Amino acid sequence: MVFLCFWALTLVACCTTSLAEASDLSHLHPPLWDESPGQFSDFQVKNNVYIINAWVYPQRMGMYKILLNQTARYFSKFGPENEQNILWGLCLQHGWQYNTGRLVDPSRRTSCGYESADPLCISVDSWWADINYFLSALPFLAAVDSGILGVSPHQVKLLPPPKDQMKFCYDVASCHLTFPEKMNKWNLFYQYLQSPSSNFDDLLQHLWAAHTSSLEGISEHFDDRMAYYYKPEAEFGKNWTLAVEYLAAVRIPTTMIRVHESQKGLPPRVLLDTDVAPFISDLTYFQNTVLSVLNILCSVDQMTGSLSLTLWKNVMKAQIVRKLVLDLLDYFIVT
Numbered sequence: 084m085v086f087l088c089f090w091a092l093t094l095v096a097c098c099t100t101s102l103a104e105a106s107d108l109s110h111l112h113p114p115l116w117d118e119s120p121g122q123f124s125d126f127q128v129k130n131n132v133y134i135i136n137a138w139v140y141p142q143r144m145g146m147y148k149i150l151l152n153q154t155a156r157y158f159s160k161f162g163p164e165n166e167q168n169i170l171w172g173l174c175l176q177h178g179w180q181y182n183t184g185r186l187v188d189p190s191r192r193t194s195c196g197y198e199s200a201d202p203l204c205i206s207v208d209s210w211w212a213d214i215n216y217f218l219s220a221l222p223f224l225a226a227v228d229s230g231i232l233g234v235s236p237h238q239v240k241l242l243p244p245p246k247d248q249m250k251f252c253y254d255v256a257s258c259h260l261t262f263p264e265k266m267n268k269w270n271l272f273y274q275y276l277q278s279p280s281s282n283f284d285d286l287l288q289h290l291w292a293a294h295t296s297s298l299e300g301i302s303e304h305f306d307d308r309m310a311y312y313y314k315p316e317a318e319f320g321k322n323w324t325l326a327v328e329y330l331a332a333v334r335i336p337t338t339m340i341r342v343h344e345s346q347k348g349l350p351p352r353v354l355l356d357t358d359v360a361p362f363i364s365d366l367t368y369f370q371n372t373v374l375s376v377l378n379i380l381c382s383v384d385q386m387t388g389s390l391s392l393t394l395w396k397n398v399m400k401a402q403i404v405r406k407l408v409l410d411l412l413d414y415f416i417v418t
């Protein structure tokens with residue numbers, strides 16, 4: 084009897100903790116999640132075409148919200164509450180960019196993005212916003228193309244930014260034309276996602292392949308934006324894109340809680356002229372360490388002419404090594 088009671092109590096305790104955890108997840112949502120469109124009918128409709136302005140934060144976030152909602156069913160076999168959806172990574176990173184002031188007009192020629200005037204505006208002069216376009220619009224339009232969002236490819240159009248329109252694409256057809264390789268990689272990911280026998284590791288492989296393909300050759304198109312930032316921020320941006328290649332090889336699971344925890348290591352504001360890691364006083368020890376590690380990683384990459392990346396990719400082909408690196412990263416994040 085005592086034994087049974089013990090087990091009953093343990094069960095109750097277990098269930099309440101997991102429930103408490105589950106209901107906690109909404110605190111991990113990116114800024115303005117509840118205000119962002121969660122279905123196509125929330126967007127403007129013209130002649131049966133949904134018009135999305137990806138240069139307004141809630142609308143760009145809305146693309147992620149629809150994507151996460153509609154792909155939830157493919158991730159339910161890996162865990163409850165859509166927490167295991169690996170598309171959270173892109174979505175939460177965009178939230179981090181918004182939260183940390185990285186989507187505003189860095190040239191200050193317009194009030195785009197600034198709290199007092201136009202807080203929801205995403206500036207086409209923001210380097211982070213431009214790069215993120217290829218990690219939001221492309222995965223979204225490829226998902227439309229794959230049929231998993233329930234609308235047809237000619238039913239969705241994105242609006243162009245106020246300048247440099249030629250640097251972006253706006254619908255399924257034109258994105259396929261301009262960025263065929265990138266769109267194909269995303270299509271492959273969604274194809275694999277829909278196969279009933281999909282496993283988590285291979286999903287990650289497809290996701291990271293699409294992610295790195297989306298970034299390939301893009302940063303160069305927006306190099307002129309770097310002039311608007313102080314050197315430490317410009318370097319952090321460049322170093323971050325390089326670091327992503329190393330992270331991709333590890334196939335970091337970009338699930339909700341893990342990404343949220345990792346983001347505590349990213350600088351919470353745009354870096355200034357006087358910022359020298361690991362001595363930035365208003366950044367945490369974790370954030371200073373991440374910047375220093377990026378610094379070392381990029382120096383090594385430069386010194387070896389990216390031979391270090393080739394080597395790293397080869398070593399990471401072994402699942403057991405990836406697991407080891409992941410465990411080390413987890414240890415680093417938790418301590």
Ligand SMILES: *[C@@H]1O[C@H](CO)[C@@H](O)[C@H](O)[C@H]1NC(C)=O
Nearest residue numbers: 121122151152153155164165
């Ligand atoms: C998807 O969206 C619908 C309607 O907005 C909502 O009822 C449902 O709970 C969402 N599903 C997930 C997994 O977020």
Ligand SMILES: *[C@@H]1O[C@H](CO)[C@@H](O)[C@H](O)[C@H]1NC(C)=O
Nearest residue numbers: 318319322374377378381382
């Ligand atoms: C970025 O990496 C370079 C070396 O390639 C280094 O000089 C610079 O300090 C790094 N900056 C940050 C913010 O990590």
